[in-house]
Amino acid sequence: MKPLDLNGLKTYELRSRPSKVFVEDLGRPASPETAAGVGDWLDTLPRQLAANDLRKVRDHLCRARDDGRTIAAAIGGHVIKTGCGPYLIDWIQQGLLKSVSLNGAAAIHDFELAFAGKTSEDVGAQLKAGKFGMARETADAFAVAALAGAQNETGLGAALGAYIEAQRCPYSESSVVYAAHHAGIPCTVHVAIGADIVHMHPHVSGAGLGEASLIDFRRLCAVVTTLAHGVWLNLGSAVMLPEVFLKAVSVAHNLGHNLDGLVAVNLDKESRYRSTMNVLNRPSSEGYELTGHHEVLLPLLHAAVACKAAATTVVAPIAKAA
Numbered sequence: 001m002k003p004l005d006l007n008g009l010k011t012y013e014l015r016s017r018p019s020k021v022f023v024e025d026l027g028r029p030a031s032p033e034t035a036a037g038v039g040d041w042l043d044t045l046p047r048q049l050a051a052n053d054l055r056k057v058r059d060h061l062c063r064a065r066d067d068g069r070t071i072a073a074a075i076g077g078h079v080i081k082t083g084c085g086p087y088l089i090d091w092i093q094q095g096l097l098k099s100v101s102l103n104g105a106a107a108i109h110d111f112e113l114a115f116a117g118k119t120s121e122d123v124g125a126q127l128k129a130g131k132f133g134m135a136r137e138t139a140d141a142f143a144v145a146a147l148a149g150a151q152n153e154t155g156l157g158a159a160l161g162a163y164i165e166a167q168r169c170p171y172s173e174s175s176v177v178y179a180a181h182h183a184g185i186p187c188t189v190h191v192a193i194g195a196d197i198v199h200m201h202p203h204v205s206g207a208g209l210g211e212a213s214l215i216d217f218r219r220l221c222a223v224v225t226t227l228a229h230g231v232w233l234n235l236g237s238a239v240m241l242p243e244v245f246l247k248a249v250s251v252a253h254n255l256g257h258n259l260d261g262l263v264a265v266n267l268d269k270e271s272r273y274r275s276t277m278n279v280l281n282r283p284s285s286e287g288y289e290l291t292g293h294h295e296v297l298l299p300l301l302h303a304a305v306a307c308k309a310a311a312t313t314v315v316a317p318i319a320k321a322a
Helices: 036-044 049-066 077-081 085-094 104-116 123-128 136-151 156-166 176-183 206-224 240-254 273-281 294-312
Strands: 071-075 099-103 187-190 231-235 263-268 286-291
Touching: 036 049, 036 294, 049 071, 049 231, 049 263, 049 286, 049 294, 071 085, 071 240, 077 085, 077 104, 077 294, 085 176, 085 294, 099 104, 099 156, 099 176, 099 206, 099 240, 104 136, 104 156, 104 176, 104 187, 136 156, 136 206, 156 176, 156 187, 156 206, 176 187, 187 206, 187 240, 206 240, 231 240, 231 273, 240 273, 263 273, 263 294, 273 286
Parallel strands: 071 099, 071 231, 099 187, 231 263, 263 286
Antiparallel strands: none
């Protein structure tokens, strides 16, 4: 059977599509001052099980940041669509996160928030109407970024960040990809061909997507080689990014890099095989699993880190007048 000709697809403007998530719904990172109460509350939790793990993850993040170690985050789509991007953006701007990696869904939600201030369509209703995934501007962004990332050897993440900047997207401050681009840190996007809505559009190049994403994988391998005594955060990806991470760890070991002291953290709504084995158990020296809703756990962890940062900040004494 011959491949289906997709040139007759009917698209629409992204801004006209009904969406379920809007920029005004996104979370707001706590400052060290507003997070102070969270730190006190954390100290009241039992010295048992998940409460201990939460405090340990906080401490590992603060220690790695203070020691100049690499902290990298792998981000699934649900993390972005539940409004958690601003917490990651704040960590990028603070210099805590040295690298971010996204699966295709996360990158799509991130772009749509930057471009239209909204994302996440009603799949059931749109699917039956033949409109699911047919937003024109989303496909255009990935069509351009894929070719640019492949031809310029910058990768898909960097090219998408440059596209958001070039388009002067009105909500770019809501984009993790743009924040990474602006901060100059690695931003990699890892796609599975056929799994994302943009792959349905005829002008999106499979060759471009594949090459740009492969460049990003190799860029991620370079990040992973620096993870000795650092922290890998797997946030809401149950399959794609745990598998990508495992292969990058294999590359790092094969080339003789030391990953001793690597701390891996999995934050997701439920425990899954690949994130348990390929993130927490096989690659790391220590592994922690925080199970619960992203829109609760990630803001809590962010506030805990902010509170500890405020408590350990040393204020220089004021010199006495002569």
